[in-house]
Amino acid sequence: MHADVASPAADLxxxxxxxxxxxxxxxxxxxxxxxxxxxxEDEAVGVAxxxxxxxxxxxxxxxxxxxxxSLVARLGGTDxxxxxxxxxxxxxxxxxxxxxxxxxxxxxxVGGRLIGRGACDMKGPVAxxxxxVAAIRRTGLELGGGFHLHLAADEELAGLHGxxxxxxxxxxxxxxxxxxxxxxxxxxxAERGGAWVTATAHGRAAHGSQPHLGVNAITSxxxxxxxxxxxxxxxxxxxxxxxxxxxxxIAGGSAPNVVPDRCSVDIDRRVxxxxxxxxxxxxxxxxxxxxxxxxHPEVELDLQIREWTDAAEAPADSRVAAVARAAVAAETxxxxxxxxxxxxxxxxxxxxxxxIPTVILGPGSLQVAHTADEWVAVEDLVAAARAYARIAxxxxxxx
Ligand SMILES: [Zn+2]
Numbered sequence: 001m002h003a004d005v006a007s008p009a010a011d012l013x014x015x016x017x018x019x020x021x022x023x024x025x026x027x028x029x030x031x032x033x034x035x036x037x038x039x040x041e042d043e044a045v046g047v048a049x050x051x052x053x054x055x056x057x058x059x060x061x062x063x064x065x066x067x068x069x070s071l072v073a074r075l076g077g078t079d080x081x082x083x084x085x086x087x088x089x090x091x092x093x094x095x096x097x098x099x100x101x102x103x104x105x106x107x108x109x110v111g112g113r114l115i116g117r118g119a120c121d122m123k124g125p126v127a128x129x130x131x132x133v134a135a136i137r138r139t140g141l142e143l144g145g146g147f148h149l150h151l152a153a154d155e156e157l158a159g160l161h162g163x164x165x166x167x168x169x170x171x172x173x174x175x176x177x178x179x180x181x182x183x184x185x186x187x188x189x190a191e192r193g194g195a196w197v198t199a200t201a202h203g204r205a206a207h208g209s210q211p212h213l214g215v216n217a218i219t220s221x222x223x224x225x226x227x228x229x230x231x232x233x234x235x236x237x238x239x240x241x242x243x244x245x246x247x248x249x250i251a252g253g254s255a256p257n258v259v260p261d262r263c264s265v266d267i268d269r270r271v272x273x274x275x276x277x278x279x280x281x282x283x284x285x286x287x288x289x290x291x292x293x294x295x296h297p298e299v300e301l302d303l304q305i306r307e308w309t310d311a312a313e314a315p316a317d318s319r320v321a322a323v324a325r326a327a328v329a330a331e332t333x334x335x336x337x338x339x340x341x342x343x344x345x346x347x348x349x350x351x352x353x354x355x356i357p358t359v360i361l362g363p364g365s366l367q368v369a370h371t372a373d374e375w376v377a378v379e380d381l382v383a384a385a386r387a388y389a390r391i392a393x394x395x396x397x398x399x
Contacts, residue, residue, distance in 0.1 A: 004394040005326040009141055013389040013398070014331070016135030019382045023114060025051060025127035026381060027107035029089075030116040036090035041153040041162075044089040044123070045069045048151050051130050055137045059149075064165035068153035072171055075133055076143030076396060083320070083395050084148045084174040084356070085388065086346055087126040087181075088155030088162060091118040092370045099372040113375040120364025120376040125180035126151060128363060128381050132388035136398075144397030148174055155346050158309075163346040172354035176320035176395065178388070179347040180362035182369060183339060185328050185380060185387070187321060188360025190239040190273055191341035191348065193311035195281050197267040199224065202300040205254075205261040214259030218252045220299040221263040223292050228267070231285035237272040239340030240311070244270045266306075270342070273313040278305045312348040318357035320395060327390040328361070331383045341366075361387070 004010065028051070032043035045061060052059045052073050059073035071089070094104035094117040102108040107116040114124065129149060136143065150171065152162035166172055181188065201221040206214025225247050236242045245267060252263030275281060282303055289301050315321065316338055328336045341347075341360060350358040363380035 005323060005330055005390055007394065009398045010390045010393045012139045013136050013141060013393045014386040016139045017131055017382060017385045017389055018134070019378070021134060022127055022131040022381045022385050023109065023378060025130050026114055026119065026124045029123035029127055030107040030118050031105050033105055034090045035093040035117070036154060036156045038093055041069050041089040045071045045151070048089065048126065048130065052133070055134050057133060057137070062166060062169060062171065064161050066161045068161040070153045070162050070166055071149070071151040072166065073149040075136065075147040076145055079145050080175060081396055082146040082148055082174040083392060084150055084172065084177040084350065085129045086150040086152060086163060086177060086179045086350065087122050087129060088152045088346060089123070089126065090154055090156050090162070091121065091123070092156050095372060101373055109378060112378055114378055114381065115373055115375045117374055119374045120182040121366070121369035121374065122181055122362060124364055124376040124381050125182065125362035125384060128385040129180055129388050131385040132392060135385065135389045136392060141393065141398040143392065144399070147392045147396060152346060159346045159349065163349045167349045167353050172350060172356065174356055176318065177350040177356045177358040178320065178324065178391065179345055179350065179358060179360045181341070181345050181347070181360050182362045182364035182366055182376070183360050184365050185332060185361065185363060185383060186336045186339040187324060187328070188341050188347070189316050189321065189338050190237065190313040191311060191343065191345055191360070192240045193271045193309040193348070194344055195269040195271055195278060195305050196307040197269050197282070197285070198264055198304050198306050199267055200262065200264045200302050203259065203261045206259040208257035208259060211259050214261070215298045217260045217263040220296070220301060221252065221265060223296060223299060224289065224301055225265065227288055227292065231288045233284055235272065235274070237274065237340065239338060240272050240342060241340065243272050243275065271311050273311040275311060278308055281305070309344055310348060310352050312351040314351050314358045320357050321359050323391050323395045324359045324361050327387045327394065330390060331387045
């Protein structure tokens with residue numbers, strides 16, 4: 001395996017990466033605003049499509065019912081094996097520009113860091129993948145299989161109008177996949193899922209001057225929320241850690257002088273691989289309600305799961321994992337660690353739906369994703385582009 005990654009063809013492809021081009025591609029993609037919510041990916045799709053076109057690679061725009069565009073491009077022939085590279089073209093909103101030290105859509109390079117909305121999450125990684133394609137084209141190497149780019153819409157708000165559409169249209173049929181979310185060039189092999197639980201406390205309205213005649217639903221909810229962490233099971237996953245729970249959104253009451261008869265809270269319960277049964281996630285929360293009722297029988301609280309997203313776990317010993325590990329080691333001198341993602345990414349569509357061996361591998365850190373002054377080190381962008389080129393050539397073969 002290591003021999004493949006260090007083959008003359010793989011060396012040639014990595015050497016074909018042009019660092020200035022990686023920076024320019026990133027800047028062009030950042031300048032094509034695609035904030036989600038609030039915008040579309042059309043401009044960014046246009047930029048990526050034009051860059052591919054300049055390399056002599058054709059691409060196709062795929063839209064779901066909502067009209068949001070994802071771009072699919074295929075390098076190489078129609079033979080197997082095939083390797084998908086997935087990245088999303090939307091970003092979270094930039095927020096107030098005055099919270100940034102340089103304009104969020106300028107992509108300024110300061111002290112080796114490229115700054116902008118999407119620098120690491122994930123227009124930088126998309127640019128690195130495009131630069132890898134450019135490098136392979138430049139060398140004149142013919143890939144032994146197909147390297148497929150899936151540049152998707154709408155990842156930040158659950159991917160339902162992006163990678164999910166690609167899955168539904170049968171686009172996710174590759175032998176392996178890389179999802180380029182920022183992993184600091186570590187190998188992401190698992191991610192947490194999530195359950196959105198709505199808790200509703202029911203009380204009894206009364207005149208605000210006579211609260212003893214009513215049951216205060218906000219007070220009932222408070223009793224529950226203060227003990228919320230007791231509703232978590234004592235389990236842990238080696239890569240993604242423990243499940244978490246967070247009371248995210250609250251509503252209750254009708255007027256300042258009325259005892260509230262209702263209070264509801266949206267709870268964000270993150271699940272780890274192995275937690276597949278919604279009822280088992282709710283059970284300890286229900287037990288918590290019972291325990292509160294033992295002391296406060298007036299508490300009435302029901303729980304409902306409104307959305308469920310499975311956690312995902314990919315095999316650590318797949319061929320794509322081995323190739324990716326060796327390619328990163330070849331570029332950085334260090335064998336990357338296996339890591340887990342605390343958040344949800346589009347990797348779950350490849351792992352859970354399409355059943356494709358997948359790794360999450362990209363430059364930059366999730367620590368700075370979604371923040372003002374989001375940045376990525378230019379050095380890491382270039383290392384990622386070189387690693388992607390090396391992986392494509394090693395995984396698919398080339399002559
Ligand atoms: Zn992302």
